[in-house]
Amino acid sequence: MNANITLSKRAQALTSSAIREILKVTERPEVISFAGGLPSPATFPVERMREATDKVLRDAPQAALQYGPTEGFTPLREWVAQRMAKLGAPVSPGRVLIVTGSQQGLDLLGKTLVDEGSKVLVETPSYLGALQSFSLFQPKFASMPSDGQGIDTDALTPELLAGARFMYCLPNFQNPTGRRLPLERRKALVEKAAAAGVPLVEDDPYGELSYDGEHLPGLLSLNPEQGIYMGSFSKVLAPGLRLGYVVAPEPLFSKLVQAKQAADLHTPSFSQRIVHETIKDGFLDTHIPSIRDLYGRQCHYMLDALERHFPTEAQWTRPEGGMFIWVTLPKGVDTTRLLAKAIEQNVAFVPGAPFFANDPQANTLRLSFVTVPAEKIEAGMQKLGALVKAEIAGLAQAA
Amino acid sequence: MNANITLSKRAQALTSSAIREILKVTERPEVISFAGGLPSPATFPVERMREATDKVLRDAPQAALQYGPTEGFTPLREWVAQRMAKLGAPVSPGRVLIVTGSQQGLDLLGKTLVDEGSKVLVETPSYLGALQSFSLFQPKFASMPSDGQGIDTDALTPELLAGARFMYCLPNFQNPTGRRLPLERRKALVEKAAAAGVPLVEDDPYGELSYDGEHLPGLLSLNPEQGIYMGSFSKVLAPGLRLGYVVAPEPLFSKLVQAKQAADLHTPSFSQRIVHETIKDGFLDTHIPSIRDLYGRQCHYMLDALERHFPTEAQWTRPEGGMFIWVTLPKGVDTTRLLAKAIEQNVAFVPGAPFFANDPQANTLRLSFVTVPAEKIEAGMQKLGALVKAEIAGLAQAA
Structure with a gap:
């Protein structure tokens, strides 16, 4: 027996999300992932919630x-x-x-x-x-x-x-x-x-x-x-x-x-x-400052690593809060292509294009710094920086 | 400052649900409510869930x-x-x-x-x-x-x-x-x-x-x-x-x-x-039979009370499971009007009309039997039966 499923117009327009596909890749333990949007589980107040x-x-x-x-x-x-x-x-x-x-x-x-x-x-x-x-x-x-x-x-x-x-x-x-x-x-x-x-x-x-x-x-x-x-x-x-x-x-x-x-x-x-x-x-009044401290430290690790490993042609935001840094590479670099190469080297990030409702900028990417230990931030940014430099060198050659 | 909120067509078509309004009334402790769609909290396996x-x-x-x-x-x-x-x-x-x-x-x-x-x-x-x-x-x-x-x-x-x-x-x-x-x-x-x-x-x-x-x-x-x-x-x-x-x-x-x-x-x-x-x-294999026993007993209390207190002109379903009985009264009885009278006497049910996508039958109503103690089922059905009889008598007079 068979049913002819006719999807609504809105369902036909749905496509599988880039984030979803990326999250799948980053489940592999060997991947250093800056792609997640997950808060750090170290901040979850487990004992307090068990009591509650x-x-x-x-x-x-x-x-x-x-x-x-x-x-x-x-x-x-x-x-x-x-x-x-x-x-x-x-x-x-x-x-x-x-x-x-x-x-x-x-x-x-x-x-x-x-x-x-x-x-x-x-x-x-x-x-x-x-x-x-x-x-x-x-x-x-x-x-x-x-x-x-x-x-x-x-x-x-x-x-x-x-x-x-x-x-x-x-x-x-x-x-x-x-x-x-x-x-x-x-x-x-x-x-x-x-x-x-x-x-x-x-x-x-x-x-x-x-x-x-x-x-x-x-x-x-x-x-x-x-x-x-x-x-x-x-x-x-x-x-x-x-x-x-x-x-x-x-x-x-x-x-x-x-x-x-x-x-x-x-x-x-x-x-x-x-x-x-x-x-x-009043639990959050003491709890939130501990999250801020952790995320602030993590953010600075990543900003320092960006300074050390990324080329001068790259630009990035310097957040005063939250979980993300946004990197803009020279025009011509396609971060979706870059991601494929990064994943070969077990590093992940989110390409920026899907975050644009119109006129996607393919030379942008998002980095999350909150869940990755400092030494892995260093190792991951080193690899990513080298890949970015190689991409930019490739662009210069092609020009 | 002012914002001109323009609602979507679908939101404009939304109306407040009859069920919602009814649930508000039945929060009063003096109301014997057959209106709820709530399962009996006596069946919640609290201890088991605490352990889990x-x-x-x-x-x-x-x-x-x-x-x-x-x-x-x-x-x-x-x-x-x-x-x-x-x-x-x-x-x-x-x-x-x-x-x-x-x-x-x-x-x-x-x-x-x-x-x-x-x-x-x-x-x-x-x-x-x-x-x-x-x-x-x-x-x-x-x-x-x-x-x-x-x-x-x-x-x-x-x-x-x-x-x-x-x-x-x-x-x-x-x-x-x-x-x-x-x-x-x-x-x-x-x-x-x-x-x-x-x-x-x-x-x-x-x-x-x-x-x-x-x-x-x-x-x-x-x-x-x-x-x-x-x-x-x-x-x-x-x-x-x-x-x-x-x-x-x-x-x-x-x-x-x-x-x-x-x-x-x-x-x-x-x-x-x-x-x-x-x-x-395998917890449900032992737990569900206890819910069945309770609901089966409750259903029979209500069916017995219906037999005793409702007039012969009323018809109702005789469920073999679940939580609800459906009553059909003679044409001309409007159960929304009946509900107003019932609530004056602290009894509640759900009028049937909103359950019809087309051509609502205003002479129907839904009774839930699972959360009401036996003696309250008896008292509530007695009141409701008398109201129904009065409505039918009123119809006959008007005719």
């Missing part, structure tokens, strides 16, 4: 294992609201939706805000997972000109912004570049978006992982009534729980809740209660 | 808290494949996708199979959560004629089936009716769907909760190569974990995986490992 789990299963086992409200576990929503207030963006708990990882927030925003052909403004480059998630709803991406500091707000003309369903921004230590948007640009961005009537979506998984420079106010704190904000416990606690949150104004908030109900009814009660139990007494 | 959680956090804490593959935790996928084989439907673990509750499976099927206006075949009535989930992708539902035994396969004409993207069926103890499709109809259904080239989606959260009658082969076991199957741990273990699975053939399987990656990257590693640890040594 124990307490949840002792004090409220039936509620923790039962269906729960779509909006999320009330004490956790209240915790998020308080945290946001501390960060300068006071919001009501009633505007906080707990989601199954902030990736789900992206899916829900795409569902509720994007029709086929809708204009969506994104950075150049932007987070690949967001581009993939929004793509399912068939938008037309408009790329905002960006430089090493983020969106070039001077280049945001009324024509570019006009009619966009939303603007998707990662102001803090963006994946993939690690860049942080300066304060003046934040203000300009919020003003220009408001003037054009374009909702601002601020995706902020790395905001608290700042190891250099000073804290900058988030877009939501510059625009508390109308901003849309996405946060995550993946980078400050553990990603295997899939727990994040979205803050949104009405009428969007109610639609997000309804879309979430259709998507998975609610985020697992069990993990919401465990996370709340873990963090409710 | 402990073991997971002792043996593999970092893997349990880290990102994982989109397809799911391999040992759990293998467990599902073995379980399916036991139930007569051998499938490869490579065709099993672990999802964040089977509700997510519905969302992913909608995403990958439904374009605006696509024909989707559903039962009359069908599961409300599925109708809502598919609706986001703007299908055109075609209702299959159904009776107290389920889909009337004689009424499935080639015209009705032609061009449908899929047929959505709940053959075992369907939500909302509790009915089970007889074997001959299962065979006819699979044959007719195959002849028309229509993929069959079998949603089976209640299949193992059979307390009367004999086990019937599932649609997948009648059509192992091409069938699409959805299973859940919500009703046999605990729903608060949000854990289910989808079995699908290629090329659909790969598209489901890609859509899931965009939706939430993967199902929480933590809960997948806990559930696998809980069930891997």
